Amino acid sequence: MSDRAETKSQNSLWENIKVIIQALLLAMVIRTVLFQPFTIPSGSMMPTLLVGDYIFVNKFAYGYSKYSMPFSPNLFSGRILQFSEPKRGDVIVFRLPSHPDIDYIKRLIGLPGDKVQMINGVLHVNGQAVPKVVDGTFTSDYALDPGTNVPVYRETLDNGVTYDTLDHSPVSRGDNTQEFVVPEGHYFFMGDNRDNSLDSRFDVGMVPAENLVGRASVIFFSLGNDTSFREIWKWPTNMRWDRIFKGVH
Numbered sequence: 001m002s003d004r005a006e007t008k009s010q011n012s013l014w015e016n017i018k019v020i021i022q023a024l025l026l027a028m029v030i031r032t033v034l035f036q037p038f039t040i041p042s043g044s045m046m047p048t049l050l051v052g053d054y055i056f057v058n059k060f061a062y063g064y065s066k067y068s069m070p071f072s073p074n075l076f077s078g079r080i081l082q083f084s085e086p087k088r089g090d091v092i093v094f095r096l097p098s099h100p101d102i103d104y105i106k107r108l109i110g111l112p113g114d115k116v117q118m119i120n121g122v123l124h125v126n127g128q129a130v131p132k133v134v135d136g137t138f139t140s141d142y143a144l145d146p147g148t149n150v151p152v153y154r155e156t157l158d159n160g161v162t163y164d165t166l167d168h169s170p171v172s173r174g175d176n177t178q179e180f181v182v183p184e185g186h187y188f189f190m191g192d193n194r195d196n197s198l199d200s201r202f203d204v205g206m207v208p209a210e211n212l213v214g215r216a217s218v219i220f221f222s223l224g225n226d227t228s229f230r231e232i233w234k235w236p237t238n239m240r241w242d243r244i245f246k247g248v249h
Contacts, residue, residue: 035059036214038093038103039229043145044191044198045105047152047164048091048248050240051142054221054229055248057093059214062086067095067213078210086111086187088125089161091216091248094189094207105216106199107163110180110188118201121167121175121194123155131156135164141224145196163249168195177201185209216248 040053049055059068063082066072072095086092086108096102110116115126123130135154140147147166156162169175172195182188186206191197198204222240223229 035217037220038105038216040105043140043142043147043196044193045091045107046140046142046145046147046166046193046196047138048107048192049105049216049219050140050222050224050243051145052223052225052227052240053219053243055219056217057214058217061215062212065210065212067100067211072100079212086212086215087161088114088159089157089163092187092189093213093216094187095211095213097205097207097211098203100211103213104189104204106189106191106197106204108187109190110182110200112182112184112186114182114188115179116182116188116200117179118175118177121170123190125158128158130158132165138164138166141226143226145193161249163192166193166195168193174201180206182206187212218248219243219246 035056036059038055038057040049040051040055043051060081062084063079065079066074066076069075088108088111090108091105092108093103093105096104109123110125117124119129122132132153132155135152137149138147138152139149147168150166150168152164153167154162154164174194174197180188180200183206186208188200189204189207190199190201200206222243223235223238224240225238227234227238
């Protein structure tokens with residue numbers, strides 16, 4: 001009886017190990033091929049994305065590059081299995097061209113061949129001003145970027161994509177720029193928090209197509225007031241319930 005019990009216990013242990021291994025492999029496949037979770041660490045995409053938002057990024061939206069894989073192995077160059085192209089207005093996670101180990105998230109403004117310029121705080125794409133209308137005010141709960149009653153403006157791109165932007169100051173250094181011409185195989189990105197975003201207007205520059213990781217899809221969790229994910233006791237009072245399972249547009 002003792003031998004049978006020991007054998008049964010060993011078999012049960014091995015079955016549990018196999019289940020754990022299978023679960024880890026499945027999670028790795030999902031993270032590598034389908035969806036990857038990301039945390040929003042800064043206010044550059046306010047009011048669309050807030051500090052403390054946890055999002056899923058669709059990694060198969062634009063196909064795959066080496067940056068779709070863990071540790072970015074040099075298995076191939078460019079993108080493969082690309083069945084759709086990025087669209088103007090998409091919110092996209094990409095690898096910073098100057099430091100490819102760093103993830104950025106911004107809104108795609110300029111496609112290859114586009115001309116992009118800011119003139120007196122108004123976005124111009126290919127010589128046309130993007131419509132911009134007043135859409136209320138915004139107050140942040142993020143301590144490093146308080147943003148009390150910041151003016152909100154709704155922009156609408158030529159393909160119908162519409163979204164809110166913040167304008168802290170009418171005279172910030174990003175409100176008047178040179179005309180940027182987007183090279184082939186590259187993209188031009190901007191943050192929705194226009195006066196507090198390091199993006200293609202500045203040091204980020206043009207982003208190669210290979211650097212795109214995926215399109216932001218949905219907010220699956222959100223904690224306000226600078227609450228750490230580890231501070232579980234603060235979840236009930238600082239959870240942004242209205243943002244859970246909210247799509248990113």
